[in-house]
Amino acid sequence: xxxxxxxxxxxxxxxxxxxxxxxxLISGVSISPYYLQILSLAxxxxxxxxxxxxxxxxxxxxxxxxxxxxxxxxxxxxxVTATFGERIRSALPxxxxxxxxxxxLLLALAVGALMAAGAGFLVxxxxxxxxxxxxxxxxxxxxxxxxxxxxxxxxxxxxRGFSGIPKLASFFWIYVFAAATIAVVYRIVHSSxxxxxxxxxxxxxxxxxxxxxxxxxxxxxFVVSSAMAGVAGGLFGHYLMYLHTNSFTFIKSFxxxxxxxxxxxxxxxxxxxxxxxxxxxxxxxxEFAQYRMLxxxxxxxVLMIVRPQGILGHREFGGLFQRFRRRRLDTPAPPPVIQx
Amino acid sequence: xxxxxxxxxxxxxxxGYTMVYGVxxxxxxxxxxxxxxxxxxxxxxxxxLKGDEPSLLAALLVMLGAMLAxxxxxxxxxxxxxxxVRRASRLSLLITAIGVSLxxxxxxxxxxxxxxxxxxxxxPRTDFILGGVRITSEQLTVIGVSVLLMLALxxxxxxxxxxxxxxxxxxxxxAAKLMGISTDRIxxxxxxxxxxxxxxxxxxxxxxxxxxxxxxxxxxxxxxFVAAVLGGIxxxxxxxxxxxxxxNSEVMVVGYLSSTYRDAIAFAxxxxxxLLRPQGIFGRxxxxxx
Amino acid sequence: MPILSLSGVTMRFGGLVAVNALDLAIEPGQLYGLIGPNGAxxxxxxxxxxxxxxxxxxxVRFDGEEIAGQRSGRITRRGIARTFQNIRLFSxxxxxxNVKVAFHCRQEASLASAVFRTRTHGSEEARVDRESxxxxxxxxxxxxxxxxxxxxxxxxxxxxxxxxxxxxxxxLLLLDEPAAGMNPNExxxxxxxxxxxxxxxxxxxxxxxxxxxxxxxxxxxxxxLDYGSTIAIGKPAEIQRDPKVIEAYLGGx
Numbered sequence: 001x002x003x004x005x006x007x008x009x010x011x012x013x014x015x016x017x018x019x020x021x022x023x024x025l026i027s028g029v030s031i032s033p034y035y036l037q038i039l040s041l042a043x044x045x046x047x048x049x050x051x052x053x054x055x056x057x058x059x060x061x062x063x064x065x066x067x068x069x070x071x072x073x074x075x076x077x078x079x080v081t082a083t084f085g086e087r088i089r090s091a092l093p094x095x096x097x098x099x100x101x102x103x104x105l106l107l108a109l110a111v112g113a114l115m116a117a118g119a120g121f122l123v124x125x126x127x128x129x130x131x132x133x134x135x136x137x138x139x140x141x142x143x144x145x146x147x148x149x150x151x152x153x154x155x156x157x158x159x160r161g162f163s164g165i166p167k168l169a170s171f172f173w174i175y176v177f178a179a180a181t182i183a184v185v186y187r188i189v190h191s192s193x194x195x196x197x198x199x200x201x202x203x204x205x206x207x208x209x210x211x212x213x214x215x216x217x218x219x220x221x222f223v224v225s226s227a228m229a230g231v232a233g234g235l236f237g238h239y240l241m242y243l244h245t246n247s248f249t250f251i252k253s254f255x256x257x258x259x260x261x262x263x264x265x266x267x268x269x270x271x272x273x274x275x276x277x278x279x280x281x282x283x284x285x286x287e288f289a290q291y292r293m294l295x296x297x298x299x300x301x302v303l304m305i306v307r308p309q310g311i312l313g314h315r316e317f318g319g320l321f322q323r324f325r326r327r328r329l330d331t332p333a334p335p336p337v338i339q340x
Numbered sequence: 341x342x343x344x345x346x347x348x349x350x351x352x353x354x355x356g357y358t359m360v361y362g363v364x365x366x367x368x369x370x371x372x373x374x375x376x377x378x379x380x381x382x383x384x385x386x387x388x389l390k391g392d393e394p395s396l397l398a399a400l401l402v403m404l405g406a407m408l409a410x411x412x413x414x415x416x417x418x419x420x421x422x423x424x425v426r427r428a429s430r431l432s433l434l435i436t437a438i439g440v441s442l443x444x445x446x447x448x449x450x451x452x453x454x455x456x457x458x459x460x461x462x463x464p465r466t467d468f469i470l471g472g473v474r475i476t477s478e479q480l481t482v483i484g485v486s487v488l489l490m491l492a493l494x495x496x497x498x499x500x501x502x503x504x505x506x507x508x509x510x511x512x513x514x515a516a517k518l519m520g521i522s523t524d525r526i527x528x529x530x531x532x533x534x535x536x537x538x539x540x541x542x543x544x545x546x547x548x549x550x551x552x553x554x555x556x557x558x559x560x561x562x563x564x565f566v567a568a569v570l571g572g573i574x575x576x577x578x579x580x581x582x583x584x585x586x587x588n589s590e591v592m593v594v595g596y597l598s599s600t601y602r603d604a605i606a607f608a609x610x611x612x613x614x615l616l617r618p619q620g621i622f623g624r625x626x627x628x629x630x
Numbered sequence: 631m632p633i634l635s636l637s638g639v640t641m642r643f644g645g646l647v648a649v650n651a652l653d654l655a656i657e658p659g660q661l662y663g664l665i666g667p668n669g670a671x672x673x674x675x676x677x678x679x680x681x682x683x684x685x686x687x688x689x690v691r692f693d694g695e696e697i698a699g700q701r702s703g704r705i706t707r708r709g710i711a712r713t714f715q716n717i718r719l720f721s722x723x724x725x726x727x728n729v730k731v732a733f734h735c736r737q738e739a740s741l742a743s744a745v746f747r748t749r750t751h752g753s754e755e756a757r758v759d760r761e762s763x764x765x766x767x768x769x770x771x772x773x774x775x776x777x778x779x780x781x782x783x784x785x786x787x788x789x790x791x792x793x794x795x796x797x798x799x800x801x802l803l804l805l806d807e808p809a810a811g812m813n814p815n816e817x818x819x820x821x822x823x824x825x826x827x828x829x830x831x832x833x834x835x836x837x838x839x840x841x842x843x844x845x846x847x848x849x850x851x852x853x854x855l856d857y858g859s860t861i862a863i864g865k866p867a868e869i870q871r872d873p874k875v876i877e878a879y880l881g882g883x
Contacts, residue, residue: 062431126611126615130618132431133366133434137569137610141607144607187745192754192755193734193741198720198722198723199720199723199731202721202722202723203719203720203721205682205718206719206720207720208703209680209682209702209703209706209711210711210735211732211734211735212703212731213703213735254438254442257438261435265431266722290449291446291450293446294443297438297441298439300442301439301440304439305421305425305436308432
């Protein structure tokens with residue numbers, strides 16, 4: 001029940017913020033569309049970063065194909081809206097506009113997520129058998145194959161892109177799903193299943209020897225992660241109202257990697273931080289847009305030398321929360337550090 | 341562009357991947373971009389050296405100049421980006437390599453401009469008919485130079501002391517150190533050699549397909565990487581065989597199917613190899629010691 | 631019926647024969663020692679039994695069923711657990727979390743129940759937590775429960791590995807040089823621990839060890855390997871007197 005109340009409170013807060021930001025709550029009070037867009041895109045980045053971290057950071061499987069699953073979700077969701085949107089509206093004329101919009105969006109996102117999950121399964125099962133570097137290459141390859149495949153489908157616009165998507169996603173919906181993503185990943189990580197993922201990251205052979213079905217765990221986390229990327233994609237398309245495969249190249253995958261590496265692989269808070277920092281830096285350097293990727297690539301190199309664990313490493317909320325949490329759950333407080 | 345000359349280009353680049361993987365167990369993501377830098381170095385050098393008439397001497401100087409420049413670039417990358425993280429996790433190395441690759445691409449776009457440039461022609465162009473097949477002098481040059489370089493590399497690795505040291509380091513770094521081999525020096529030499537070969541490939545490609553652009557390294561690099569994996573990553577003859585196989589498959593696909601699938605064939609081969617026989621044609625399965 | 635039997639098991643790596651037509655049988659609840667000079671193939675035998683390697687030929691039967699070539703996770707779930715020669719910890723996880731991972735295969739947990747935090751999830755987590763801590767208490771690691779595994783002193787890490795293996799409720803426990811690096815006191819404690827664990831939980835124990843005091847002290851049967859082949863099997867006292875064994879360890883006269 002506690003979780004339910006928390007969720008309800010969060011939804012209320014987001015509704016309030018949404019109203020304030022868009023000016024629909026109090027007339028004359030709003031933030032500029034430019035800042036609203038940045039905030040909204042940051043929310044989508046959060047979903048992407050947190051979901052990728054589940055597989056890269058917590059399970060230790062280095063995948064560079066996340067943009068591919070985002071694309072599938074984006075195009076799948078947009079296609080559903082374009083094909084079934086009108087039919088739904090005419091079938092339920094009694095419902096208010098807002099409810100209809102939300103219903104269509106949720107339906108589209110569900111389909112997008114399912115398609116992305118399916119793709120995640122198809123890519124994951126053969127690929128996750130491979131070791132680190134090879135897995136990275138294969139996922140990179142699959143991401144590109146997916147993109148080129150979509151590019152050749154005329155029904156979703158092909159090289160012209162997919163335009164005319166209704167703006168069904170808003171700041172509110174994006175952050176509802178961002179919060180949901182964080183909650184789901186948090187619960188997964190702090191469960192028995194999550195422990196198997198971390199064990200796989202730490203030592204896959206030992207994990208297998210302790211009875212963990214490592215293939216099953218890896219594939220499940222990969223599928224869940226891909227589904228979330230699909231949701232991010234669906235929200236992306238329904239916010240920007242236009243899709244082109246150029247938004248889903250390996251550069252996009254690299255950008256998400258940069259986010260989670262900066263924030264700290266293996267830290268949910270870190271991914272959120274990294275996502276926000278990334279878009280902050282991107283916008284902050286807008287005048288120097290041509291130097292943006294140069295700066296980021298240099299940052300990556302330096303980061304790996306100086307602080308490979310990123311800002312937060314494996315910790316959440318930077319250590320403090322960790323100590324607090326432990327005191328609540330474990331009965332004795334941990335003894336002082338043993339000198340090895 | 342026929343299969344043999346394209347395959348030779350892939351082979352030259354693949355050699356760099358395979359040699360670096362052999363000594364460091366690192367997939368040097370940035371290698372394709374070194375090839376691109378080689379092409380651009382060749383471009384600027386040939387503009388400088390170009391007389392009124394294309395000359396063989398100029399071509400030679402351009403080639404050597406590009407190879408030297410990229411050898412230096414390779415050593416610098418290794419020293420400042422890879423060496424500090426050599427002891428770190430494989431993941432850190434991979435991320436660093438991605439960072440270097442992105443850096444080179446973006447720096448090139450800024451310095452050289454994102455628009456493609458056209459390589460000036462350096463040598464007189466003639467066509468030959470050999471057994472009913474037309475071969476251009478450019479293709480002959482590509483094949484000829486590639487073969488020369490590969491033979492030189494083979495001689496170096498098999499007959500010289502440094503070459504032997506390279507092989508020792510690729511088998512067991514710690515043992516090599518105990519034998520008194522300076523692994524740092526050997527690794528630097530490996531990078532220098534691999535980068536020089538990539539540069540040669542860049543110049544050769546510039547001569548064949550005169551169009552070069554800052555992102556050319558991505559696709560060529562990826563295909564050359566597939567070639568290295570196909571032959572067995574870490575295996576030098578494997579890289580050559582792999583390169584030739586990929587080059588010929590690509591030309592055949594374009595000829596018999598359609599050009600839209602030209603890039604897809606390399607991806608398809610990569611996925612097939614990794615799923616069916618990840619150690620490649622000549623590689624051995626590495627069993628982890630438990 | 632033996633709980634574990636190997637018949638004619640051969641393991642070949644390219645041209646090298648690491649294990650040569652090995653026959654071995656362990657009875658339920660038995661303390662069985664496997665010794666031999668370095669390179670005799672002992673850890674390879676472990677790896678074949680636990681599914682890390684698939685034997686080149688021969689049969690491996692656990693409780694009558696063929697298990698050769700199966701995945702090690704599956705073999706563990708059947709009831710064989712192991713420790714490693716070079717300790718393999720989940721370094722970033724705490725001691726209690728390390729043990730909890732091993733309980734996973736005996737749990738009713740599903741991902742959906744974790745995400746939606748059902749009552750089953752809560753009760754299962756509580757049960758696993760309780761049982762993990764009880765296990766840690768047996769191994770005198772309860773004070774270090776919240777400590778990161780990599781911070782533990784060497785001896786505690788070895789004990790933790792055994793505790794973790796125990797969490798899978800094995801009927802056969804494979805210990806790969808558990809006394810390595812221990813001083814005589816620690817080795818004595820280890821001997822008592824292994825004996826106690828066998829008496830209390832009733833599982834068979836297959837022990838690979840170089841520390842002869844430990845082997846001869848607790849094993850009921852000792853099996854001697856040299857160059858992948860059996861050179862003697864018998865009670866500790868017999869083995870210690872066996873000339874072939876003495877020659878294998880000390881070389882010819």
